[in-house]
Amino acid sequence: MSGIFESFNLYSHAEKFYLEPTELGGGASSTTYLEIDRHTSSMRVNDSRAQRIPIIDSDIKFIYGVLGTIKLVAGNALIVITKAKIVGQIGNHNIWTILDTEIIPFKKTTLHLTERQARYNRRFIEMLGSVLNFGGFFYSTTFDISRTQQFLQQNQGSAAFQTSSMMDRASDRFIWNGYLLTQIRSVSGAEKFTLPIIHGFFGQTKLQINGSSIKLTIISRRSIYRAGVRFYKRGVDNDGHAANFVETEQILEFDAEEKHTTSFVQLRGSIPLLWSQKPNLRWQPTPQMRPTDDQLAAFNRSFAWHQKHYGGKHVIVNLVNQKGREKKIGGELERIAQQANIDFVRYHQFDFHKECHAMQWNRLSILKDQLADEIQAFGFFYSCPSQVQPTRYQQGFFRTNCMDCLDRTNVVQSMLARESLTDQLRMFGILGQHQSVENVDQLEIVFKHLWADNGDECSRQYAGTGALKSDFTRLGKRTYLGAMNDGVNAVSRYMRNNFGDGYRQDSIDLFLGNFVINTSDLPPTLETSIFSTDQNGLALVAALFAMSMTILCMLVADNFTATIFWLIIFFVCVSFIFLNGEEFVNTPKLKID
Template sequence: MLHLTDIQLQDNKVFLSMLSHVLSVDGFYFSTTYDLTHTLQRLANTSPEFQEMSLLERADPRFVWNGHLLREFAAQPEIHRFATPVMHGFITMHSCSINGKCFDWLLVSRRSCFRAGVRYYVRGIDSEGHAANFVETEQIVHYKGSKASFVQTRGSIPFFWSQRPNLKYKPKPQISKSVNHMDGFQRHFDSQIISYGKQMIVNLVNQKGSEKPLEQTFAKMVNSMANGMVKYIAFDFHKECSRMRWDRLQILVDQLAEQQDEFSYFLVDSDGKIVTQQEGIFRSNCMDCLDRTNVIQSLLARRSLQAQLQRLGVLHVGQRIEEQADFEKIYKNAWADNANACAKQYAGTGALKTDYTRTGKRTQWGLIMDGWNSLVRYYKNNFSDGFRQDAIDLFLGNYSVDEVEPASPLHVKKDWKFLALPIIMVVAFSMCIICLLMAGDTWTETLAYVLFWGSASFGTFAIILYNGGSSDAVHISKYLGVEALIMELL
């Protein structure tokens, strides 16, 4: 440290704060005795030599978030025992009882460190076929020595597209026209088939508006690939479930039932004998692979769990999980917590639609909380996620600090317009409070009024300061896409 200049010392403090910012996010897990980076099925199909390896050697590199920090340890086998892989995601464990039979139920989500980042800044795939916000979620049951698991994945639509923040609530996705999409697309699914077997893509994006080209391109590329191991189904989540028709999700579950029965699940008995293996996987996605995706994954996981518990003898023939009130509460809350964890790590706020995951229905309070989280996401995506993305890239080694570098990227002169942001936000918040006092009689009118005019007021000041734009509130609200927000919430 003594050889650093004053400027480098200041930069060093900033870099340390960036690392601290990444580590302050909940969801880092490690074990000194168990390999958290692999599913039960992968571990059961390994060789004795693999079992003798150190945790660092055998870990799945996709889910080792401190891999860059351990690079010097990896080159020295004699100190591997001191190197502990760290996973990022979500883990919950519950001791449960149904019909007087006790079992352990676990939910594990593993976030990939390849193409890692934050919402809007990281979308699609990279040249190696790694998808943004890729998460492997495993549901595990332990009962009298037997173990069962069901694995699903989520990940960004796997071709080259972007959705850069531009003050709009929902920036228009842009599909790259200068690259060969099929190369990365093929690499993505080749690796997925090797890891998981057959692929059932469940695409939940809107089939109209700005999301429509993404759905059409995805379907077209699956057809062009002509791989019998990959199947595709599109389900317009927002259209099908509009006006609180959440029962219509069963339509999708029923459509996938035959495929799910074919994929089966992993089961090993108390003697260590493999009874069944999972032959394929559901790869779900929406735009962010957060809210809509988590709802569908929880429904598919429940259906698998129903079959597992019946086979293990925990549930009697004809009994359903939904009828077990105590366990159902644990199940729903765990999946809602999983949604919140993944959302905070990618989007910076808790997930939307968790009231449905927790209670099985949409509530007025849930809609209000979704509105609040959406506005917080809007702020973070536009004004603070750049720092979060830089911090993640630094932590993962995507950017390396070079002390002989003449100028640090930290010393980029900020535009005066960014200094006006606190004033903008104070004015916008004040307008929202005024709107609350002047809003309509019903909660829907209140929500729409606050979102429309509150965001319009924010947009007015933002556009004036940033672009010298129009001060017409209606024009600004349309520019910001507030109407899309209201439709999404309702």
């Protein structure tokens, strides 16, 4: 399989774009280039020996790659990577993260647009930019980072797989620019111009343990299916894809006389049922399930999907509370799991908050003991180039969830990963049979920080803040400073979830192609505001006015009666707003789920 061109000179001519492949150090790396007509949007691959790029009157820009093209109101636009850096290696393959991008319209002017169209065009460009600014986008020009080590090993003997382009062989579940690359992929000979990008986390460290050099990597791949923000994406869709689904692979590379590689894969995803939890200004909206939904069918579809892509056995580690607002969803999951009675799926309940209340986080050892047999039975992937030892495959997978698959989930996933890493290091003889990761201070510190960074990044992408409880993952204990930081993050999440996540969801749907712009049917809801002339808008204005008058009466007029009057008006307005909370939050406007 050929790799992807690692960089380009982008020639922007009045009539066309020309993408010339280059070496990072400079100089052309191919005799072909991609030509894009800025008027007709047609594309073709040319041979520079037969037809040279017209350099005169062209602006030249060095770029690292092309994310793709997208249709905006003004016409198509090219999205390119202008800054990137290497963050690590898997094997000898460089892994890059995207630092900056640019959206370049095909048309050089928007004079052909009406004022409304120009407004929408700017808004859509801002939305795309907001997604690109999320961070957490990674790629490799020579290695498929959308697939697990185990999958690549199992398919390396397939001629069709090995001769496919990197984009064709990548997992469409985790390629975030798949929609953007649709047009370029249709061009004959453009395979090496199509760079697959994943979204999630990549962290890596090298260290010496008992005289042995090891490299530890964590890579989290966020699914494009049912992708979105915290409250607007819950449960599963009709195809069994779970919201907030993330595949996390912990990779260990050990260099002795030759390179040995192990990996351990875990899954996280929203509770695999049909449910919702829409923001409504309350601190925690009540989860909802419709009695007419076929929960058994949704559950079965979800795990049929798991079996197809992973095989082996699966253990659902459910961390939701067994009382309060979480009980309804958690209890239904347990009931449906028992009713489904799938032979390769086992349901395991662990009430995280009940067991670890009052900062008794040492009680996580209870869960570790409960899962110990399956941790051993599931094992991990192992390969060695010379096959001194036979290849081993991971036989089962833990699918962990809480309500958001963020905070509690990351804590438990790190615990399971630590147990697997201990087994891997013992197999190599790097740790003695009575040693564990916790016993080696340097390794334990590095391990904790990698997993805490992973939790923070996944949380930022989904909920807008770093993970809660990350002090335990990072330090191995719960601290009062960590609890205070959790409080700040919780308030920040509340504000984002209620007043910013509708826009973020719209931006993701636009980026992934879940919403396609139709210039003749622009969504009028995109310009609606909560400060409107209906009863909701009037209630909001009245609440702000009453609050202002209350403060003025207290500070300036010193009129007790007037202060009480305006305070009552303020509370009446606020009560109305909270009773109709769903009408006042920032909801998605492009694609209704």
